[in-house]
Amino acid sequence: MTNKINDPLSQKGTGSIAERVDEAIKPHSIRLFASKIDVSEGTLRRILKGEDPKLSVTVKIAEESGVLLNWLVTGEGPKHPGEDHKQVSLEPVVVRCDEFTEEFALIPGYHISASTGHGELNRGEQVKRHLAFRKKWLNFRGLSPDKLAVVFAHGDSMEPTIHSNNSLLVNTADTKLTDGSIFVLRFGDELYAKRLQKRFDGDIRLISDNKEYEDQIVKADEISQLNIIGKVIWIGKDLY
Missing domain, CATH: 2.10.109.10 (Umud Fragment, subunit A)
Structure with missing residues (x-):
């Protein structure tokens, strides 16, 4: 049985790893993306259903999709290299x-x-x-x-x-x-x-x-x- 690690970020509004993987791999199909990172389609589908991926697979997903590993794992920080990350504020902001x-x-x-x-x-x-x-x-x-x-x-x-x-x-x-x-x-x-x-x-x-x-x-x-x-x-x- 595969051990699952609870994703506490899903309680903080940043979603689960599965949700972030689903977001990262689009617009590719599951089959195509799995072939790109050299894993089975079944492995990727299990990850999308909530199974925690191995670190090596997580790194491959991040590299192939162009997202930052920290964002993919934790949901925090910028999603892509070069992006600034700011905390979400509920206060209205006036922008010229x-x-x-x-x-x-x-x-x-x-x-x-x-x-x-x-x-x-x-x-x-x-x-x-x-x-x-x-x-x-x-x-x-x-x-x-x-x-x-x-x-x-x-x-x-x-x-x-x-x-x-x-x-x-x-x-x-x-x-x-x-x-x-x-x-x-x-x-x-x-x-x-x-x-x-x-x-x-x-x-x-x-x-x-x-x-x-x-x-x-x-x-x-x-x-x-x-x-x-x-x-x-x-x-x-x-x-x-």
């Missing part, structure tokens, strides 16, 4: 507009949805809202704010990774197909958020995380109809 824009980038959220929606992401679309992202985090990830956009998920084909109405941060500068990553793409008249896998025969597989949906195959002679808009690099979701 120039101070806000110096620290945050406002990324446009377009009034289109991915998975079952129609249309193509472009700057002519209606901006529904803006989401603020810390510039330090964007710089750490090597992201350019003017190449980012937010679209909205629709449907359940990518559950449990993506739920309907989740916000998807898309890097339109990254359109190179990498196996297992989630991309927003247009095929024909449809806009999708799917994992992509290139096959040896030149076809491309569109993979749904929800296994109630069959994978779709884009034949090599149909690839000209496939437009990869950008890679999904962050998912924003409501907890209830």
Whole structure:
């Protein structure tokens, strides 16, 4: 029987190790991330269900996902290298507009949805809202704010990774197909958020995380109809 160590941080509002691992490995699938850190899918699933990981596995998860080991283990301190960590205060803070824009980038959220929606992401679309992202985090990830956009998920084909109405941060500068990553793409008249896998025969597989949906195959002679808009690099979701 595996010994479990109580995670006292779960009582302090910082969540459990399992919750932080779940947050760290996204948007990768459990199977893909397990292969990246050279552990079995079953091992990673047990960790996500509450089994305490070995230190060597914890280090691999932190290194592969780019988070700090201290944050992953304790939930305290900054999540990513270069981030400042401040204690949460319930007191209202007044921030001047120039101070806000110096620290945050406002990324446009377009009034289109991915998975079952129609249309193509472009700057002519209606901006529904803006989401603020810390510039330090964007710089750490090597992201350019003017190449980012937010679209909205629709449907359940990518559950449990993506739920309907989740916000998807898309890097339109990254359109190179990498196996297992989630991309927003247009095929024909449809806009999708799917994992992509290139096959040896030149076809491309569109993979749904929800296994109630069959994978779709884009034949090599149909690839000209496939437009990869950008890679999904962050998912924003409501907890209830």
